[in-house]
Amino acid sequence: MSKLMNAKEYEESLRKLNLQVYMFGRKVANPVDDPIIRPSMNAVAMTYELAHRPEYEDLMTTTSHLTGKKINRFCHIHQSTTDLLKKSKMGRLLGFKTGCCFQRCVGMDAMNALSIVTYNIDKKYGTRYYTRFIEYLKYVQENDFVCDGAMTDPKGDRSLAPHQQKDPDLFVHVVEERKDGIVVSGAKAHQTGAVNSHEIIIMPTITMRAEDKDYAVAFALPSDAPGITYIMGRQSCDTRKIEGMTIDRGNMHYGGHEALVVLDKVFVPWDRVFMYKEYDFTTQLVESFAAYHRQSYACKVGVGDVLIGATQVVAEYNGADRASHVKDKIVEMNHLNETLYCGCIACASEGHREPSGTYLVDVLLANIHKHNVTRFPYQIARLAQDIAGGLMVTLPSAADLASPEVGRWVEKYFKGKSDIPTEHRMRILRLIENLTLGTAAVGYLTESMHGAGSPQAQRIMISRLVNMEGKKTTAKELCGIEKGDHLS
Amino acid sequence: MRNRKGRSPELKVGLKYCGGCRAGYHRVAAVERIRERLGDKIEFVSSDCVDCDFVLVVTGCATACVDTASFKGRPIRYIKSEDDVERFITEATGN
C-alpha cells in the first residue's frame, strides 16, 4: 500500500521540510502555521481529505499503472480518456469545495507532460530519461507528494531569447556540469502552491533553439534543496487574514498562493534530470504541459459554482431575487459556467494515447477551453458584482460591526431583508468581494487570464491546429468553385 | 452479520458513491434517508464486500461515471436522483 495521506498527515509532512520562505521582507520560520499562508495549505489539504471520503474517492483516487496500488489522482499518469474526464471532474469538485485555487494540478500536469516527452526524447537519442522519470514518479506516488509544476521564467525583455538577455539568470539554465549531476541557476515566477509542495518540477518555458541549449533543461528537486529561496507573492486584501476577525476574509478557510522561486546554484543529481540540452523537444514539452494545464482550468467552474451560489444568496438577502433581470442574470452566469465545463469535458473525452501510453487531451479543444476561461469568469464576476450592489466594496469592517459605539448603526443600516442577520449579509458580500477582487480573485480572475498561458498563447495554438484548408475546400465545393463528392 | 437489535438485516448492501463533481442532490443525505427509513431492514457495508445482496451505486447525476469494474459479476443497483431514492425505499418496504 502506498501512503495515501490524509489532511493531517499532509500538514505534518510539510512541517518536516526546511523551506527558506520570505514574506513582507522577513523570513517565515513556520510557513504551515503562518496565518497568511495557512489557508492555502488548507486548500491543498482538501485534495488529501477528499481522497479518504467514500463520497469523493471515485474521483480523488485511482490505481497506479506502475504499482497497481491505490493512489491519489494527483499523482497519476492518465491511462484512458476516462482518467482525463475524471481529472476535469475532480478539478470542478475541488474548486467547488474550496472556492479557490487548490494548487495541486500543476504538478500533475508537469508529470503527465514529462511522461510523454521523456519517452520521445529516448526514442530519438537513445537516452534514459523515461526510465529515470518513471522511478521518480514511483517515488512521488509512494509518498503521495505535492509537486509544484514550475514552467514560467521571469523572462526579462520579452523581445529577446534567453541567451540574449543581459542577465543570463532570467531563464533557468545550467551553470555547471558535474560527474554526479548539474548545477542550475535562475528563477521561476508565479509558482502556485510552491510553499505547500514537497517537490518542484522545473521545465523550460518557451521553445529553445540551439543557442539556448543550456536553458533546455527539465528536472525535479526536493522543495527544500539547498539554494532554493521562496519569496511569497502578495494578494489583494491578504492582511485581512491577520486582523483577527473572520468576516472580512470572505473565505474563512481556504485560499491560494504564488511565490517567486529562486534557484541559486542548485545541485541536481542526474537521476532527477529529465531533459538536458535536447532543445528540439522543448516545444513538445511546453505544448503538452500547456494542453494539460489548460484542461486543469476546470477548477474555475467549481469556483464559479461558489460565486453563483453566493450571488443567489445575496439577491435573496437583498430582496431582489424575484426581479426578472436578476433571475435572468443568474441564468446567464450558469450558462457561462456550464459552457466552461463543456470545454474541459470535451478536450478530455476527445483525448488520445501518446506513444508512451499516456493519454493526452485534445490540444485544440484544451486551448479553446482555456481561452473561454480567459473571458467567462470575468463576465460571471461582473454579473455577481451587478447583483451584489455597491456595498461589497463600501461595507465597513467586521470591527465596526463589533464596535460598542457604531456597531448598532452598522447593524441597522446594512440590514437587507428583516429576517436575515446583518452579519450574514456582510459575510456573503465579503465572499463575493473575495472572489472578484480579493485574495481569491488572484485565482478566479487573473490566473484565468494568464495562468497556463496568456490569451494570445491559445490563439496561436488555435490558428495552428484548426484545419483551415479543409474548411476552405468544403466552402469552395458547396458554392461550386471546386468539385467534391456531394449529392446531386 | 447482525444489526443493533441482534437481527439479521433483510438486505446487506455494498455502498459505492460516484465522485460527486456536480451532484444534483445530496448523495450522503440520500443514503442517510434510506438508512433511516429502512431501519433494521438494511445494512450498508463496504462495496468490497463479496457476500452482500447487491452493490448500491449512488451517483450525483445520470452520467454515472463511477468505476464499477471491481463489481463485475455482482448485482448492481443505481441511485441517480432523488426520485430513485424514493423508488428504492418503496420497493424495499413494499409500500
Ligand SMILES: Cc1cc2nc3c(=O)[nH]c(=O)nc-3n(C[C@H](O)[C@H](O)[C@H](O)COP(=O)(O)OP(=O)(O)OC[C@H]3O[C@@H](n4cnc5c(N)ncnc54)[C@H](O)[C@@H]3O)c2cc1C
Ligand atoms: C495566479 C497565477 C498562477 C500561476 N501559476 C503558475 C504555476 O504554478 N507554474 C508556472 O509555471 N506558471 C504559473 N503562472 C504563470 C503563467 O503561466 C504566466 O503568467 C503566463 O505564461 C504569462 O506570463 P507572464 O505573466 O510573464 O506575462 P507576459 O509574458 O509578460 O505577458 C504579458 C502580455 O504580453 C504579451 N507578450 C509577452 N511576450 C510577448 C512576446 N514575445 N511577443 C508578443 N507578446 C508578448 C502576452 O501575450 C501578454 O498579453 C501563473 C500565473 C498566475 C497569474
